[in-house]
Amino acid sequence: MSKASELREMSDEQLGLTLKEAAETLFHLRIKAQTERLDTPSELQKNRRLMARVKTILRERELKTAAT
Numbered sequence: 001m002s003k004a005s006e007l008r009e010m011s012d013e014q015l016g017l018t019l020k021e022a023a024e025t026l027f028h029l030r031i032k033a034q035t036e037r038l039d040t041p042s043e044l045q046k047n048r049r050l051m052a053r054v055k056t057i058l059r060e061r062e063l064k065t066a067a068t
Contacts, residue, residue, distance in 0.1 A: 007057050019054045022047050 007015065026047040032038060 004053055004057070007053055012058065012061065015054050015058055019051060019058075022050045022054070026051065 007018070010018070026044065029038065029044050029047065033041070033044065038044075
């Protein structure tokens, strides 16, 4: 899983792709959780946290550019 420091080194485009990929993975995990038993239920939480980290970093960058 990506740490916040690793995510901060990424460009905005890379963060957007990471966010999109995490959202798709989370969607598939939720569907799978409803239809069958998950091998690793903690993956749901990991993906939600990854999405939150990415969104936080993107928002920080947005506020930084707005302040200047």
